[in-house]
Amino acid sequence: MIRRTALRTLSALAVTAALALPLAQGAQAATPAAAAPATAATPATVNADDDNPFRWMELDGLRADFQSMCPAGHCVRFWSLVLTDDIAQRKFQGGKFFVYAPATGEFSFFLDTDIAVRTVDHPGQVRLVDTEFMRSHPRVEVRYGDPGHPGRARVVASATTLM
Known part of the structure; x- marks a missing residue:
């Protein structure tokens, strides 16, 4: 119980820090260049000159997406x-989506609007932003089923770090 609470707190802090970083660096999101519309379908293989933190990963069933969010009126x-x-x-049907690192048995979180959540109900809610978790685990999987029994859940997508 204490470990779960600690992980939730750390996850929420990580998302808050990740989203607040551009604001702390001068609110670059408010500049016209950064306010250009995001494309709806960014391919998994992107230009090596961009700042996509997932470009060095092998993605199966996942794609990189550049998104905008405006919590409290500050766009990021x-x-x-x-x-x-x-x-x-x-x-x-009959389960939840969750992020799992099979090598260590650890869970990560999804970003649902601007809240870090451990599980989501619908495939459209799957949004991974925890780059630190993904960099520290060689393989991260999106699974569907019972998070209480991750070994029985179905792997629907994965991200593997290329070394």
């Missing part, structure tokens, strides 16, 4: 991983 742009369209359109 950030990279995240979302399910590919073919995976997101599949029917899922």
Whole structure:
């Protein structure tokens, strides 16, 4: 119980820090260049000159997405991983989506609007932003099923760090 609470607190702090960083660096999101509209479908393979933190990962069922969010009126742009369209359109029933590192048995979180959550119900809610977690684990999987029994859950997507 204490470990779960601590992990939730750390996850929330990590998301808050990740989203607040551009604001602390001069609110670059408010400049006209940063306010350009995001493309709806950013491919998994992107220009090596950009700042996509996922470009060195092998993505299976996931794609990098550049998103805007305006919590409390301060717009922030950030990279995240979302399910590919073919995976997101599949029917899922009887479980939850969660992020799992099979090598260590650790869980991460999704960003649901501007809140860090451990599980989500719908494929369109799958949005991974915890780059530190992904960099510290060689393989991260999005699974669907019972988070209480991750070994029985179905792997629907994965991100593998290329070394």
